[in-house]
Structures are given as structure tokens and as C-alpha cells.
Amino acid sequence: MRSDSSCFACVTLQFVQMALVAVVTGMFWFQRGQDYTLQGAADTLGLLFFECLFASFQALFAALFT
Numbered sequence: 001m002r003s004d005s006s007c008f009a010c011v012t013l014q015f016v017q018m019a020l021v022a023v024v025t026g027m028f029w030f031q032r033g034q035d036y037t038l039q040g041a042a043d044t045l046g047l048l049f050f051e052c053l054f055a056s057f058q059a060l061f062a063a064l065f066t
Contacts, residue, residue: 014058021054 025047033044 014062017058018055022051025050 029043029047032047033040
């Protein structure tokens with residue numbers, strides 16, 4: 001069984017990982033989709049798709065390797 005400190009370390013690591021991915025993707029998609037065109041909507045949809053896939057695969061791999 002894990003101790004409380006190792007669970008805290010895992011949660012902290014997951015939080016830092018999600019925060020870094022959010023910052024990097026935010027820099028890539030900064031000011032994209034502000035124009036009200038089809039290309040702007042596609043850029044915003046691409047960001048949402050990536051974020052959903054990242055969160056889903058992170059949960060999947062956590063379940064597989066735990």
C-alpha cells in the first residue's frame with residue numbers, strides 16, 4: 001500500500017504535468033480562433049480535441065500502469 005507522501009507526490013506530478021501541457025498548448029493556440037471565420041472555429045476545435053485526448057490518454061495509462 002502507498003504511503004500518504006507518495007500519493008501526494010503522484011498528485012503533484014500529475015498537476016504539474018497538466019499545467020505544463022496547458023501552458024505549452026496555450027502558447028501554441030494563443031490568439032487563435034479570435035476571428036469569426038471557419039478557420040478560427042477549426043483552430044479552437046483542434047485545441048479542445050487535443051486537450052480531451054490528452055486527459056483521456058493520461059487516465060488510460062494511469063489505469064494500465066497502476
